[in-house]
Amino acid sequence: MDDSTKRLLQQLVRRIPTQMLKTTLEKWGRLTTEQQKSLDFTQPKWVLTENLLAFCEENGWTTKHITELEMIYVTDSPNQGMWYAFQLLDPEDDAPSVELTQFKEQFKIHLTELIRHVSIKIKKHTDEAVWIRIAWGDSFSRPNHLKPTYVVHHLQTPYVFMSSVTRKQKPLLSQALVLATRYTAIKDAHLSGRKLTAIRDVVMKQYQQVFPTKYPSPLLEQNQTASNPLIKREQAESSENRHQMACEAFGYGMVPQLQTAVYKLETKFRGITNKTMTERGEPIRCVVKFTSTNLLESFRNCASSGIASTPVTPLLSSITQKGRNFFVITDNGRGPS
Amino acid sequence: MEGEATKGVLSVLSRLEMQARSRKAKPPQQQNSVKELKSTIDALITQRDQLKAQIETQMCVQKLRAAMDKQGAHEADEEMDDGSENSKLLRLMARHAQLKDLLHAHHLIGGYDIVKTCQGKGVCVSLATGYEGVYLDTYNLEIDLKETLRIGRHNIPPFIPVNSLAEQSNMQTDIRAFLGALSQHLNAFAGRKQQVKLVKELHKSVEVLETNALCSILVLLLTVPREKIAVLCTLDYADHTRCLPTRVCIECEDKELPGSPHWKNNITLLKETPVHKALITMKKMGYIV
Numbered sequence: 001m002d003d004s005t006k007r008l009l010q011q012l013v014r015r016i017p018t019q020m021l022k023t024t025l026e027k028w029g030r031l032t033t034e035q036q037k038s039l040d041f042t043q044p045k046w047v048l049t050e051n052l053l054a055f056c057e058e059n060g061w062t063t064k065h066i067t068e069l070e071m072i073y074v075t076d077s078p079n080q081g082m083w084y085a086f087q088l089l090d091p092e093d094d095a096p097s098v099e100l101t102q103f104k105e106q107f108k109i110h111l112t113e114l115i116r117h118v119s120i121k122i123k124k125h126t127d128e129a130v131w132i133r134i135a136w137g138d139s140f141s142r143p144n145h146l147k148p149t150y151v152v153h154h155l156q157t158p159y160v161f162m163s164s165v166t167r168k169q170k171p172l173l174s175q176a177l178v179l180a181t182r183y184t185a186i187k188d189a190h191l192s193g194r195k196l197t198a199i200r201d202v203v204m205k206q207y208q209q210v211f212p213t214k215y216p217s218p219l220l221e222q223n224q225t226a227s228n229p230l231i232k233r234e235q236a237e238s239s240e241n242r243h244q245m246a247c248e249a250f251g252y253g254m255v256p257q258l259q260t261a262v263y264k265l266e267t268k269f270r271g272i273t274n275k276t277m278t279e280r281g282e283p284i285r286c287v288v289k290f291t292s293t294n295l296l297e298s299f300r301n302c303a304s305s306g307i308a309s310t311p312v313t314p315l316l317s318s319i320t321q322k323g324r325n326f327f328v329i330t331d332n333g334r335g336p337s
Numbered sequence: 338m339e340g341e342a343t344k345g346v347l348s349v350l351s352r353l354e355m356q357a358r359s360r361k362a363k364p365p366q367q368q369n370s371v372k373e374l375k376s377t378i379d380a381l382i383t384q385r386d387q388l389k390a391q392i393e394t395q396m397c398v399q400k401l402r403a404a405m406d407k408q409g410a411h412e413a414d415e416e417m418d419d420g421s422e423n424s425k426l427l428r429l430m431a432r433h434a435q436l437k438d439l440l441h442a443h444h445l446i447g448g449y450d451i452v453k454t455c456q457g458k459g460v461c462v463s464l465a466t467g468y469e470g471v472y473l474d475t476y477n478l479e480i481d482l483k484e485t486l487r488i489g490r491h492n493i494p495p496f497i498p499v500n501s502l503a504e505q506s507n508m509q510t511d512i513r514a515f516l517g518a519l520s521q522h523l524n525a526f527a528g529r530k531q532q533v534k535l536v537k538e539l540h541k542s543v544e545v546l547e548t549n550a551l552c553s554i555l556v557l558l559l560t561v562p563r564e565k566i567a568v569l570c571t572l573d574y575a576d577h578t579r580c581l582p583t584r585v586c587i588e589c590e591d592k593e594l595p596g597s598p599h600w601k602n603n604i605t606l607l608k609e610t611p612v613h614k615a616l617i618t619m620k621k622m623g624y625i626v
Binding site for chain 1: 450452454461463477479489490491492493494495496547548549550551553554573575577
């Protein structure tokens with residue numbers, strides 16, 4: 001067993017929270033029953049790490065085994081790290097019939113053609129998602145398993161989610177993905193966040209959306225403030241209306257947890273009060289960034305409580321409608337581009 | 338000339354006489370035609386009056402219609418000043434025309450639930466799906482009504498090609514064809530998804546090895562009872578508008594098995610019946626556990 005395997009195991013055990021360690025190791029199934037029993041999970045992390053390193057030596061685990069463990073941990077906790085969504089464009093005729101084995105094979109072939117030292121592991125998760133782990137090397141060095149890239153793709157959908165990809169690796173990865181999925185191009189979907197599940201739900205429309213229908217079921221309003229019944233009755237209709245519009249824009253019930261929305265503004269300054277600014281040739285640039293632990297929930301609350309005006313501005317409702325949270329707004333474009 | 342000379346003067350005279358007689362006979366004929374023309378005029382006048390009356394009623398009906406459309410049928414009823422037989426009839430006619438238009442509109446949109454949105458600047462179409470008499474998910478699609486129709490917000494999963502369906506079926510001119518195609522895709526998807534669900538629920542002994550989000554591929558692990566041989570069964574639903582597979586493939590360690598007549602029958606059965614039902618039949622016949 002070499003040092004790199006040891007380092008990998010050490011790093012991994014440090015990352016896995018203690019309460020998850022037991023189940024993750026059980027799922028992995030590389031420990032003998034005795035070894036499993038001998039581990040005392042109430043002990044501090046470093047003791048456990050020492051024990052596991054000893055087992056590693058004993059069982060002759062290699063990097064391959066440790067990466068297996070890592071993949072189990074990462075797929076079980078998809079809401080860590082930063083995830084970026086990409087959209088595949090222009091499918092070929094046979095794109096809808098790509099199946100797992102074919103995809104695996106093609107992806108590996110195409111990526112190894114582009115870069116020689118690369119270690120690829122592909123696994124299908126229970127929720128129909130294909131998880132890809134890539135450890136990158138370059139022409140002179142072996143794959144670095146300490147900083148792997150993770151890619152998640154649902155077959156037959158035009159979306160790919162990536163985590164920890166460098167600028168250098170992205171083109172290679174994109175090309176391999178495009179060829180393996182039988183699409184012709186890929187573009188940044190301008191959607192990112194800490195929770196993979198949230199990003200997936202936004203682009204796959206897997207959250208509860210509200211539409212105007214003939215037979216509306218009353219939307220339950222959350223945390224209604226008890227106030228004077230007369231005031232309440234007077235405002236009931238408009239508040240119901242606001243709530244409906246807020247839900248139409250941002251979703252109902254549990255909404256996908258996005259953390260940020262960024263608007264980059266590039267526009268000519270307009271206003272008579274400031275002459276020097278108006279006469280400036282260059283456009284003014286500014287960035288508006290909204291952050292929250294659950295941005296859509298915050299927006300919805302603002303709109304339904306009347307803090308933000310309804311109908312909700314397309315700038316905000318575009319987040320769910322277009323499935324993105326990064327926008328560049330210029331003078332020429334009417335809406336967010 | 339020579340011929341006439343031979344006939345002589347008498348014959349000429351008699352001809353002249355004939356001509357004169359025939360001229361005398363004409364006046365009564367002319368009188369007849371005048372009578373006819375007069376009667377036509379009368380008929381036309383009555384027709385004109387009828388048409389005038391029709392226009393008048395039509396105008397009345399239209400006016401009533403407009404009022405009805407604006408305020409709803411009941412209020413328009415109350416507004417009528419006299420309760421004469423005529424006005425009652427007019428009201429009925431207006432209501433009839435309104436219902437007919439509604440029916441026509443409903444027919445045009447193919448019986449989908451459509452709601453106006455954004456003060457009439459858009460519509461929201463609800464597409465319900467169902468399989469074997471069970472209502473499944475309802476999908477919604479907002480369409481902006483501008484010079485050209487534009488698809489807005491919707492909750493249709495990304496693997497249903499909404500935009501290419503809109504192009505293929507010429508949504509701009511034939512919205513019904515587009516909605517029809519979309520509904521077909523959605524219903525087939527819902528049906529396949531339900532089948533997978535039913536297989537998982539009804540057949541504990543059958544293992545679902547693989548399926549995808551579109552439910553266009555289904556790989557099952559079946560077991561032959563006595564020999565306990567594992568059979569890998571791949572169902573490929575290449576036609577996404579249907580709930581039945583286009584290709585069924587059987588793989589097994591026993592090379593003879595896929596070619597046997599029983600299993601050939603099973604393959605046709607799987608191709609022609611929904612998978613959860615086919616599995617029931619196969620189980621009953623004792624081909625699988």
